[in-house]
Amino acid sequence: SAVISQKPSRDICQRGTSLTIQCQVDSQVTMMFWYRQQPGQSLTLIATANQGSEATYESGFVIDKFPISRPNLTFSTLTVSNMSPEDSSIYLCSVERGVGFTEAFFGQGTRLTVV
Amino acid sequence: GIQVEQSPPDLILQEGANSTLRCNFSDSVNNLQWFHQNPWGQLINLFYIPSGTKQNGRLSATTVATERYSLLYISSSQTTDSGVYFCAVYSGAGSYQLTFGKGTKLSVIP
Numbered sequence: 001s002a003v004i005s006q007k008p009s010r011d012i013c014q015r016g017t018s019l020t021i022q023c024q025v026d027s028q029v030t031m032m033f034w035y036r037q038q039p040g041q042s043l044t045l046i047a048t049a050n051q052g053s054e055a056t057y058e059s060g061f062v063i064d065k066f067p068i069s070r071p072n073l074t075f076s077t078l079t080v081s082n083m084s085p086e087d088s089s090i091y092l093c094s095v096e097r098g099v100g101f102t103e104a105f106f107g108q109g110t111r112l113t114v115v
Numbered sequence: 116g117i118q119v120e121q122s123p124p125d126l127i128l129q130e131g132a133n134s135t136l137r138c139n140f141s142d143s144v145n146n147l148q149w150f151h152q153n154p155w156g157q158l159i160n161l162f163y164i165p166s167g168t169k170q171n172g173r174l175s176a177t178t179v180a181t182e183r184y185s186l187l188y189i190s191s192s193q194t195t196d197s198g199v200y201f202c203a204v205y206s207g208a209g210s211y212q213l214t215f216g217k218g219t220k221l222s223v224i225p
Contacts, residue, residue, distance in 0.1 A: 033212075042216065042217045043213075090156045092156075092158065
C-alpha cells in the first residue's frame with residue numbers, strides 16, 4: 001500500500017483567491033496524479049505530475065488555472081487559481097505502486113468550498 | 116476512450132442484506148479496481164482485480180475480463196458500508212489514466 005498525506009483536508013475560500021493543496025507520499029514514486037470530483041460526480045483526472053518536467057494536463061484543464069509543482073519524488077502541490085464557486089469540489093492526489101499497470105492509492109482528499 | 120458503466124446508480128439496503136454491484140467496461144483493460152468513498156470523501160481501496168475472484172471479509176469481487184465486467188458482492192451489509200462504490204480501469208496502450216465509473220451510492224439502513 002501507500003501512505004499519502006494530503007492537506008488541507010478542507011477549506012472555505014473567497015472567490016478570486018487561490019489555494020495550494022499539498023500531497024506527501026511515504027516513498028518515492030515516478031508519477032503523481034491529481035483528480036477533481038465535483039459534487040455528486042465521479043472523479044476526473046486533472047493532470048499527471050512527473051518530477052523534473054512539466055505536468056501533463058488532460059483536456060479541459062490548463063496550467064494557468066491549475067499550476068502543479070513536483071519538486072521531488074515524494075511531494076507535489078496543486079494550486080487552484082482565481083477560484084469561483086464552480087471550483088467547489090473534492091481534489092485528490094494519487095500514486096501507483098509497482099511497475100506497469102498497478103494499484104492506485106489516494107490521499108484523503110481536500111474538500112474545497114468557494115464562496 | 117474507454118467507457119465504464121456501473122449499476123445500479125443507487126441502492127438502499129436493510130442492514131444484514133446482501134447486494135451485488137456491477138461494472139461494465141467497453142474495451143479490454145489492464146487493471147480494474149474497486150473503491151469505497153466514505154462520507155468524508157476518502158477513497159478506500161477495496162480490490163485490485165484485473166481478473167479472477169478475490170475475497171476480503173464480507174466483500175468479494177469477480178472480474179471476467181473476456182466479457183468486460185466486474186461484480187462486487189457485499190454480504191451481511193452494515194451501516195458502515197454506506198457510501199459510494201466506484202469501479203475504475205486503466206485502458207492500456209500506455210495510458211496510466213484511471214477511468215472511473217459514475218459510482219453506486221449505497222445506503223444501509225438499520
